[in-house]
Amino acid sequence: MRHGLVAAVIATALLGAGSAATAQEFPTKPVTIVVPFAAGGPTDTVTRLVAQSMTGTLGQQVIVENVGGAGGTLGAARVAKADPDGYTLLLHHIGQATSATLYRKLSYDPAKDFAPIGIVADVPMTVVARKDFPAADMKALIEQAKAEGDVITYANAGIGSASHLCGMLLMQALDVPLTTVAYKGTAPAMNDLLGGQVDLMCDQTTNTTSQIKGGTIKVYAVTTPERLPSLPDVPTTAESGLPDVQVGVWHGLYAPAGTDAAVVARLEEALQAAVIDPNVTQRLAELGATPATAETATPAALEQLVTSEIARWRPVIEAAGQYAD
Amino acid sequence: MEILGGLGLGLSVVLTPLNLAWCLIGVLLGTLIGVLPGLGPAATIAMLLPATFGLPAVSSLIMLAGIYYGAQYGGSTTAILINLPGETSSVVTALDGYQMARKGRAGAALATAAISSFVAGTVATALVAFLAPPLANIALNFGAAEYFALMVLGLVASVALARGPVLKAVAMVVLGLLLGTIGTDINSGEQRFTFDIPELADGINFVALAMGMFGIAEILTNLDHEASRKPLTRVIGSLLPNREECRRIVGPILRGTGLGSVLGILPGGGAVLGAFAAYAVEKKISKTPQAFGQGAIEGVAAPESANNAGAQTSFIPMLTLGIPSNPVMALMVGALTIQGIQPGPQVMSEQPELFWGVIASMWIGNLMLIVLNLPLIGLWVRLLTIPYRLLYPAILVFCCVGVLSLNNLTSDVYLMILFGLVGYVLVRLDCEPAPLLLGFILGPMMEEYLRRAMILARGDMTTFVTRPISLTLLLLTLAIILVLTLPRVRAKREEAFEEAT
Numbered sequence: 027m028r029h030g031l032v033a034a035v036i037a038t039a040l041l042g043a044g045s046a047a048t049a050q051e052f053p054t055k056p057v058t059i060v061v062p063f064a065a066g067g068p069t070d071t072v073t074r075l076v077a078q079s080m081t082g083t084l085g086q087q088v089i090v091e092n093v094g095g096a097g098g099t100l101g102a103a104r105v106a107k108a109d110p111d112g113y114t115l116l117l118h119h120i121g122q123a124t125s126a127t128l129y130r131k132l133s134y135d136p137a138k139d140f141a142p143i144g145i146v147a148d149v150p151m152t153v154v155a156r157k158d159f160p161a162a163d164m165k166a167l168i169e170q171a172k173a174e175g176d177v178i179t180y181a182n183a184g185i186g187s188a189s190h191l192c193g194m195l196l197m198q199a200l201d202v203p204l205t206t207v208a209y210k211g212t213a214p215a216m217n218d219l220l221g222g223q224v225d226l227m228c229d230q231t232t233n234t235t236s237q238i239k240g241g242t243i244k245v246y247a248v249t250t251p252e253r254l255p256s257l258p259d260v261p262t263t264a265e266s267g268l269p270d271v272q273v274g275v276w277h278g279l280y281a282p283a284g285t286d287a288a289v290v291a292r293l294e295e296a297l298q299a300a301v302i303d304p305n306v307t308q309r310l311a312e313l314g315a316t317p318a319t320a321e322t323a324t325p326a327a328l329e330q331l332v333t334s335e336i337a338r339w340r341p342v343i344e345a346a347g348q349y350a351d
Numbered sequence: 352m353e354i355l356g357g358l359g360l361g362l363s364v365v366l367t368p369l370n371l372a373w374c375l376i377g378v379l380l381g382t383l384i385g386v387l388p389g390l391g392p393a394a395t396i397a398m399l400l401p402a403t404f405g406l407p408a409v410s411s412l413i414m415l416a417g418i419y420y421g422a423q424y425g426g427s428t429t430a431i432l433i434n435l436p437g438e439t440s441s442v443v444t445a446l447d448g449y450q451m452a453r454k455g456r457a458g459a460a461l462a463t464a465a466i467s468s469f470v471a472g473t474v475a476t477a478l479v480a481f482l483a484p485p486l487a488n489i490a491l492n493f494g495a496a497e498y499f500a501l502m503v504l505g506l507v508a509s510v511a512l513a514r515g516p517v518l519k520a521v522a523m524v525v526l527g528l529l530l531g532t533i534g535t536d537i538n539s540g541e542q543r544f545t546f547d548i549p550e551l552a553d554g555i556n557f558v559a560l561a562m563g564m565f566g567i568a569e570i571l572t573n574l575d576h577e578a579s580r581k582p583l584t585r586v587i588g589s590l591l592p593n594r595e596e597c598r599r600i601v602g603p604i605l606r607g608t609g610l611g612s613v614l615g616i617l618p619g620g621g622a623v624l625g626a627f628a629a630y631a632v633e634k635k636i637s638k639t640p641q642a643f644g645q646g647a648i649e650g651v652a653a654p655e656s657a658n659n660a661g662a663q664t665s666f667i668p669m670l671t672l673g674i675p676s677n678p679v680m681a682l683m684v685g686a687l688t689i690q691g692i693q694p695g696p697q698v699m700s701e702q703p704e705l706f707w708g709v710i711a712s713m714w715i716g717n718l719m720l721i722v723l724n725l726p727l728i729g730l731w732v733r734l735l736t737i738p739y740r741l742l743y744p745a746i747l748v749f750c751c752v753g754v755l756s757l758n759n760l761t762s763d764v765y766l767m768i769l770f771g772l773v774g775y776v777l778v779r780l781d782c783e784p785a786p787l788l789l790g791f792i793l794g795p796m797m798e799e800y801l802r803r804a805m806i807l808a809r810g811d812m813t814t815f816v817t818r819p820i821s822l823t824l825l826l827l828t829l830a831i832i833l834v835l836t837l838p839r840v841r842a843k844r845e846e847a848f849e850e851a852t
Contacts, residue, residue, distance in 0.1 A: 092758070
């Protein structure tokens, strides 16, 4: 009996001490950030830059693990089901919010199964066309689209990709169904745009800026509220009469739901340091991406964004009637 | 002149002790991971990406490129020695290479592979240097209709890969086509034959399928026979091809290099066809087609030169257009992006030392590879004298690690085991897995391009015959079918097949 009591007291003390120690000493081993896409892509690049900076702040190696497949849902599912100890994180883009509608049979809930840590960066998008496409500017493009309709072809990098999302918004704003041509990834889509096989595309600056600057494709607008420093001559969609076509590929960092608040706070601290680290901001700027700020690299901001983006995209995707499963 | 100046600049970049060292590290690593089954260049480069952050852009690209083409050299080693192709291209090398090894000619097969790769690498690098921009334009002119016609040609020619009865070969191609339909339909997003398993949403992983069908199935078959539990071979034989063999491989190497170079430029699937096409051509024009599949040295030389030539020319779209033609190129784009260089049409003019440095490094790298690889052959061949009961558990472990490294998905490992069992059953039924793999690769691409071509042409079937490249390819296909069905030729071919069985 006495033994039992002593044991219970010691156990309670140890438990208490244990959880306090976890939060204070976190991390005591390498942290893994799962990127739900293949290595080498834009999301992977953003993650690697941030991971390198976080390694310095946390004093432990931050490893990037690529778990690609099923539009990013395989990697996200893995983190949703991982131990909520803060050692397995997810860096996902806008797909975290759109997958809630695009996939009707997800094994996890993108809104509830994650503890948001903060917004990482935002990559703007550009509406581009093949070099010899007749329309000279966005206004001419709108007129041509209204006149010709589905004679115009629009390339996307597959269902759920940023180019697919932007295409849905664009067609909704134009109120014209263009002919959608789906590709497996951005590279083959861009290849056909360069070769003049397809007319239009809307994709991340990470994929289009070098082609725009090289004069191999035509650009009509950027999908941000303000013009971009990297493409100062390109008007915004709002300037060109399509204020509803505003879309950016935002990236967020998540831990599994149920992660200790102190651990999340420590990770937030490291993320905050990363988004003002000159090594990160400079490279992100070269990519045309905007790093998050002290206000947006927070759990509250990311949680709010995920909720509002799920609500925003649900009707768009449902109206298009296209699902990924 | 401008090009010679460029090459001079490139050589001056490469011939610094630092860059030479990175090139050597790259090709060494490449050879090593090429030899390890399953562990391919993509996984290795992904793991090494963080290490390149601190390097100058040129040095990191020189090293990563070295890993890529070094892996092409090494990749044939396991295909020849233990029938375990780790990559698409080595599937074809395994057909005759492994048969040569069983007959004690492993050394000659490996040497042929190395020599073919060297010649092809050197010639293809020259093509990259002198013709990169015009060749890149060819790739741009390849639209969906052209790709579809190319796939049709490939599929028809694939019957030449079979060495058993034609009916079984066709059945295997069809089974491959069916396996290829698994996954998400890219146009509608519908899931096909995935049974709500998210791991199947992107289809079956090719490497898991190939390693299961060839490597694991081979191990199961070997364990079945009491006799082959001993070392695979006791005869090592001459390590180098003899004079007669050297004479026989000249033609296949040159033709393989040509085919591989051209197909390698085409992003998305073109490169895959190189090795298959080169093999099919050699078998077609050979005076002794029945020797193919039984250890014909031409059957090693042609696909090996084609895949190495393709590996070099696949840099063209990346370097000149900024378009990655395969996952490895996508990683190099990623490596450059992290360095602050956006691959695109301006790289050639804005970063000449990068463009020419990488090209020059390919020559140096190929030279290093042949010097490295020829002496290693003796060592590799000795592996075959290890008792099989010690060798096969090691192979199994490497296979599992390699497949896991692709996407970090354990489901890929299970798939490999499953296809190992399927492959074993097929071997017992005397069905060849090679046509199945070709159907698996070509089927989904054919469908994708057909539907894209139809969407772009707004449902107009004539798009395939009004576009000149597409028309030419389809006429070529028709010619092959005619030749195959002409009675006299058919009789000869049936005869050839029967002799082979």
